[in-house]
Amino acid sequence: MKTRYLFLFFFIQLLMPHALKADSDTTQVYRLPIFDNINSTTWVHVKHGFEEAAKLNADVIIVHLNTYGGEVIFADSIRTKILNTSTPVHVFIDNNAASAGALISIACDKIFMRPGANIGAATVVNQTGEQMPDKYQSYMRSTIRATAEAHGKDTLITKNDTIIKWIRDPRIAEAMVDQRLVIPGLVDSSQVLTFTALEAIEYNYCDGLADNMDDVIKQLGYQNYTIKSFEPSLYDNLKGFLNSPMLRGLLILIIIGGIYFEMQSPGIGFPLAIAVLGAILYFAPLYIDGLAANWEIIIFVIGIALIALEVFVIPGFGVAGVSGIILTITGLTLALVKNVAFNFENVDNSDFVEALLTVFLGMSGGIILTIYLSNKLITAEKGVFSKIALKTSQDVNLGYIAVDNTLSALIGKTGIASTVLRPSGKVLIEGEYYDARATDHFIEKNEPIKVISYSSGQLNVRQYVQKL
Template identity: 30%
Template sequence: MVYFVRKSAAVLLSLFLLFAALPSGEADASENDKVFVIPVEQTVESGLKAFLERAVEDAESAGADHIIFEIDTPGGAVDAAGDIASLIEDASVPTTAYVVEEAMSAGAYLALSADEIAMAPDTQMGAAQVITGSGNAAGTKVQSSWEKNMQNAAALNGRNPEFALAMADPSVDLPEYSAGKGELLTLTASEAAEVNYAEYTPENREALLQELNLSNAEVQEIEVSAAEKIARFVTNPVLIPILLSVGSIGLIIELYSPGFGIPGILGASSLGLFFFGHMIAGFAGYEALILAGAGLILLAVELFIPGFGIFGLLGAGAFIASLFFASYSTLNIAVSILIALILSVVTVIMMFSVFKKRGPVKRFVLEDSVTTDEGFISNENRPELIGQTGKSLTPLRPSGSMQMGDERLDVVSEGGYIEKGRDVKIVKAEGSRIVVRDINE
């Protein structure tokens, strides 16, 4: 009996040691997990949205188990923020927003849209009131919609919507968090953790991965490509009117310059950047490029083969339509085109007043002149004929011919009819016009 007990104990101890030596299922899963880190940096705008769409799609296609959005943004456009928030909410894998510097304004909205929020020490999140381009608060309708979006994003993941509302509405009074009436709420990392607006406050990414139980996971960072950096730069709402203005003014100045020089290169490059950036960002398709090309060709036809303005109007219409096709915002592109048009008109006026007729404009204006200094003589003046006399060879009615010595002259009478064979006197000689008078009267 004692032997049986000892034998059983030895077997159980061996089994225990065997299972203890085996890696746990949790460790295996962690080692096989894939974590994708996606940066959310600089201004929130449509170019950022295009990059995040590509990044999330790449992560999902690669079988990501978790996505970490590392946020450092002062905010940006409300419409772009709404699209990006939907992208984060609809991701098919768990998401964590990790605030590495700041998540202000639209950035706070993006952070609230993730499944979890982590904030590094000395970071902040909040101050999310809608501000117009002129620096003033947005209208009541827009502000009300934005406040609802902020509250819904907070409630979606079990957070108190009051704090999200205080970030967007300065009338909400939360003095215990330095957000008195008239001030927007901005939470530090410790305050966010206290009110359940941050699940973690890790020092760095490695600490966050430990908090997420993903310390052994394969981490892959998705970087912004060079083309996407250009796209983000040129699709910035502030830069678009500058690109269109430089493009149109450069081409206009080129018309007044011989050959193809720096203004033409700058103009063509600016317009090329506009279309390239919008194509990379996914806003413009080939139809926009085809329309733009057709518009430029028609404008060139109008310039070199005048067609009563028809080709010019069709060309301008096609090119403007291509800008609308390429743009992500009808209002933004309309304002940008208006700015470029005003500056272009001013440039044309200056070109005409300063440089007069130069470039292709000269094709339509006859500027050559013939002068006697260059050897061109249209009519020879003969003042020495004045006072000379002769006889009319033909009746003068009032024009005809006279004989003066050995020379025959074409003349006109000073008054009325002069018969053939009458004595006449030359009283005026202006170029080819010689005037005579009947001296027999």
């Protein structure tokens, strides 16, 4: 019996090295699918995917791509991520790699295409499909040309000469953006370049045809492999949605609009709650990503507090109001860039300008839209919310007597504003304090006033200027 167990033990020991070797020979392939337009959500998925591939010690990453394009800023971030990773990254174009998709594909080490697939047409267009001005095209031309150049050159030594040839000709990549570029025998000046799969193989922009992922992996030379596919979580999708520049602008609009409506009717209410929710949705994903630091959020909060202090407490519009606006803009802007404290060495000028424009456009749009909506939805006779707004007054001459009507005796008397009237506040007349409302414009504290009318328990006053 002991001899049998001893034999079994040695047999297992003999097989274990072979089993370990088999495991070590298994290639770990990480599949990263991109099947939608390139946007902020795609960028979040790519970052998460590359992190997951690194944790798995993946031997190779294959981008499974089928897209008509998307936002250049995120496509540029993805192509930079691909170029800077040490793990080999290949792409399988499953039908389409247009525009931003072409840029991402060219960044990969090898390109495989399904028969009948296309790559190219990388001209920068706006939301309506119209071609953007040349400064945008110039940036895209440079980016896609540099991406092709990143794959280096081949050197061919002949008897008479040394021929150096690009692995991926940068001129071909540029022709996918600029229709003015002419490459004899390939493209004229009437159209941007788009390759079919066979054309891409001919000009070294495709390394092979494949029907599926298994075909791609086998052409790469891997026989024993396992595939792990990226699967986005609900949080990844939510984070990507909240990181959209358009949504950030909208959230800034909501923040400013909520604060504006709250100032129109002071007191903790629905507009303030909406503004706070907008601020949380704005800062939360940036804070989780490490872009928004605690002090940047505190700067924003202090800025809002100073603006509120200026409106409700301090007369006029001075240091507190201006400081509040500056701090609010600073907090919102710095949260969008990759600065460390006040060190901006790792921040591109374009990133800073984009962040600043996002904030300014959001704030400007918020102010304009809230003023417009307050007039159209509330104060207008047929506004959507006009029925919930109080627009009538119970005038004394119509028989309404809700308060002591002896205040009507003060009509014509003069006094001083004991608080700022914006437009409501307190006035001092003959040693007594009364509620009052400025009818023409705001009246500063201690300015002389004159009572011109009385309604609904409140004096209506205007600034009094004595005639000489």
